[in-house]
Amino acid sequence: MTPSRTALLGLIGLPLAFFAAFFLIPLIVVFVASVTTTEGAGTLANYSRILFDAYHWEVTLVTFRLGVLTTAICLAIGYPLAWYLVRVVRWRAWRRICVILLVVPLFTSNIVRSFGWMVLLGRTGLVNDTLRDVGLIDRPIRFLGTETGILIGLVYILLPFIVLTIGNALAKVDRTVEQASADLGASPASTFWNVTFPLSIPGVVSGGIMVFALSVSAYVTPALLSGGRVTVLPMLVFQQYSSVFDFHYGGALAITLLVFTLVLIAAASLVSRLGAR
Amino acid sequence: MSLLTIDGVSKSFGHHKALHEVSLTIEPGEFVSLLGPSGCGKTTLLRLIAGFMEADTGAIHMEGQDLTGLPPHRRPLNTVFQNYALFPHLSVLDNVAYGPRRGGASKQDAADRAREALLLVGLADLEDRYPREMSGGQQQRVALARAVVNRPKLLLLDEPLSALDLKLRKRMQIELKQLQEKLGCAFVFVTHDQEEAMTMSDRIAVLHAGRIEQVGNGAEIYRRPRTRFVAEFIGDANLVPVGLDDAGRTRILSGGSRAMIGTAVLRPEHLVLTPLRAHPPVGDVLFLDGRVENVTSVGGVTNIYVHAEGHDLVARRLGLAGSDVAVGMPATLEVRWNDLHVLADGVA
Numbered sequence: 356m357t358p359s360r361t362a363l364l365g366l367i368g369l370p371l372a373f374f375a376a377f378f379l380i381p382l383i384v385v386f387v388a389s390v391t392t393t394e395g396a397g398t399l400a401n402y403s404r405i406l407f408d409a410y411h412w413e414v415t416l417v418t419f420r421l422g423v424l425t426t427a428i429c430l431a432i433g434y435p436l437a438w439y440l441v442r443v444v445r446w447r448a449w450r451r452i453c454v455i456l457l458v459v460p461l462f463t464s465n466i467v468r469s470f471g472w473m474v475l476l477g478r479t480g481l482v483n484d485t486l487r488d489v490g491l492i493d494r495p496i497r498f499l500g501t502e503t504g505i506l507i508g509l510v511y512i513l514l515p516f517i518v519l520t521i522g523n524a525l526a527k528v529d530r531t532v533e534q535a536s537a538d539l540g541a542s543p544a545s546t547f548w549n550v551t552f553p554l555s556i557p558g559v560v561s562g563g564i565m566v567f568a569l570s571v572s573a574y575v576t577p578a579l580l581s582g583g584r585v586t587v588l589p590m591l592v593f594q595q596y597s598s599v600f601d602f603h604y605g606g607a608l609a610i611t612l613l614v615f616t617l618v619l620i621a622a623a624s625l626v627s628r629l630g631a632r
Numbered sequence: 633m634s635l636l637t638i639d640g641v642s643k644s645f646g647h648h649k650a651l652h653e654v655s656l657t658i659e660p661g662e663f664v665s666l667l668g669p670s671g672c673g674k675t676t677l678l679r680l681i682a683g684f685m686e687a688d689t690g691a692i693h694m695e696g697q698d699l700t701g702l703p704p705h706r707r708p709l710n711t712v713f714q715n716y717a718l719f720p721h722l723s724v725l726d727n728v729a730y731g732p733r734r735g736g737a738s739k740q741d742a743a744d745r746a747r748e749a750l751l752l753v754g755l756a757d758l759e760d761r762y763p764r765e766m767s768g769g770q771q772q773r774v775a776l777a778r779a780v781v782n783r784p785k786l787l788l789l790d791e792p793l794s795a796l797d798l799k800l801r802k803r804m805q806i807e808l809k810q811l812q813e814k815l816g817c818a819f820v821f822v823t824h825d826q827e828e829a830m831t832m833s834d835r836i837a838v839l840h841a842g843r844i845e846q847v848g849n850g851a852e853i854y855r856r857p858r859t860r861f862v863a864e865f866i867g868d869a870n871l872v873p874v875g876l877d878d879a880g881r882t883r884i885l886s887g888g889s890r891a892m893i894g895t896a897v898l899r900p901e902h903l904v905l906t907p908l909r910a911h912p913p914v915g916d917v918l919f920l921d922g923r924v925e926n927v928t929s930v931g932g933v934t935n936i937y938v939h940a941e942g943h944d945l946v947a948r949r950l951g952l953a954g955s956d957v958a959v960g961m962p963a964t965l966e967v968r969w970n971d972l973h974v975l976a977d978g979v980a
Contacts, residue, residue: 534684535717537704539731539778546705549730553721 389606401607418587422571425509429566433517441525457515469579472508500582508576517562524558588612635660641690650676652842665821665829668839674822683707709786716775718763725759731782749781789821858976863897870898870945886942894974902971903947920965
């Protein structure tokens with residue numbers, strides 16, 4: 356039986372309508388606001404205000420520096436962690452416990468977790484106390500209000516995403532392909548670099564993109580851990596929307612963040628594709 | 633010196649004993665099949681040789697070198713995997729060149745050798761393809777080329793043809809055998825298909841429940857099976873009890889007689905329907921009287937099921953059933969004594 360034309364239209368139309376209503380239209384609203392004045396006339400003044408101002412460039416630089424570092428550190432910690440979960444853990448119950456430990460923090464609020472790090476990273480917090488007791492430092496290190504503090508918070512919050520995506524990709528790698536590699540004379544390290552790692556790249560890329568996008572658009576964690584001393588783009592956007600009520604300037608900031616993010620992701624995927632050749 | 637010596641190898645998984653004291657030697661350039669039903673331990677044995685598992689007891693030597701504890705990448709042999717296990721992210725050429733590259737060949741040298749191997753399996757013009765763009769048969773050939781590119785003295789093949797359709801499988805059987813002869817390399821071929829084993833092998837090792845039941849060439853195993861299992865697994869078999877008569881001669885017993893000394897195998901093609909009526913056993917011929925129970929024709933072969941002297945027997949002849957056979961007709965089967973083979977483990 357072939358479905359009727361109306362049924363087909365419904366099948367195509369419903370998801371389309373869903374995406375339009377929840378993703379496309381809000382974006383258009385923000386974009387339209389960013390290129391109009393309060394009176395409704397078209398303008399690019401909001402963008403020139405951002406692009407011809409050193410302060411905005413500085414904020415953008417901090418935002419993306421944090422994004423790149425967060426992604427890099429998450430990958431560096433997340434890959435071995437995912438490997439451990441998928442390849443090293445033999446006991447299924449223990450693996451399940453590890454995954455639960457990884458996922459449960461996602462159920463609690465971002466704000467609570469960021470406050471937790473404020474307590475841990477404070478002048479007399481657990482981290483400084485421990486470092487002092489061990490004798491590694493004499494005076495407490497200032498984490499709060501620095502990029503390092505924000506970085507620690509972001510890595511902690513975003514790590515589960517990358518572990519889960521890489522773990523998923525690693526679990527999909529066919530073990531007999533690795534055996535074939537060993538059979539052809541490749542040492543375990545050579546098998547990893549020539550077979551396992553290339554086959555897990557889809558997980559690395561999707562996890563990396565997710566963490567990068569989430570870290571450059573993060574508001575709560577940078578806001579709480581910056582102590583007002585470090586500013587990132589989402590904080591500027593939030594100010595414009597919630598305190599200044601300038602939706603036009605705020606919209607332009609949001610679109611700027613979006614464009615920069617997309618350009619960076621495109622560049623990264625281009626580089627990785629060229630590297631794969 | 634033998635190429636490969638397997639000496640008293642056992643392997644258990646938990647309580648399940650997969651291999652029991654298995655011993656086998658492989659000579660250089662020989663084609664040996666490990667034949668048995670699924671779960672008989674044939675794949676386990678192959679994995680032990682390749683080094684993906686270690687035996688619990690016993691040792692495997694290759695050209696005098698003890699392979700125990702040697703990881704797979706340091707064993708001088710190659711494997712064709714059941715699902716081919718091609719590298720999905722590499723082109724056909726890079727798949728085949730993988731072995732030489734790991735062996736330290738330059739990129740150019742490895743590519744040259746890979747092309748040579750691809751030529752050998754008839755895929756020279758597909759080197760830029762990726763595995764997912766190829767048919768099952770082509771992937772099979774890539775896997776073969778990849779495994780022989782390093783010119784191993786021993787190639788292990790784990791049911792490499794089982795995923796192919798019947799027609800292609802038959803063609804590949806012949807090609808594989810030709811390739812093996814051309815390379816002069818020993819093949820250890822795992823299969824559950826007795827016809828496949830018969831077609832290609834110099835020798836067949838029949839495995840059952842973790843033990844080697846019999847080793848020999850195809851004709852030997854078919855004509856003189858050592859055990860009941862081998863008799864029934866290789867080809868079709870009529871199994872009948874035999875005993876000694878007063879004159880000390882072997883004869884077929886009807887029903888469960890105490891005089892039974894063993895079980896004999898009668899191959900269906902050795903049972904000949906004869907127009908002659910029953911005779912006392914004279915010379916080297918034996919007659920069995922009975923009644924035709926059923927007749928089936930498969931292709932050019934006719935199976936005639938006869939109930940004779942207390943046994944259900946099947947006789948086979950080429951061509952279609954003639955007018956001489958119909959269900960319910962009385963029938964006499966003629967057997968030559970020489971075709972009667974008594975099993976070693978007969979009393980069972």
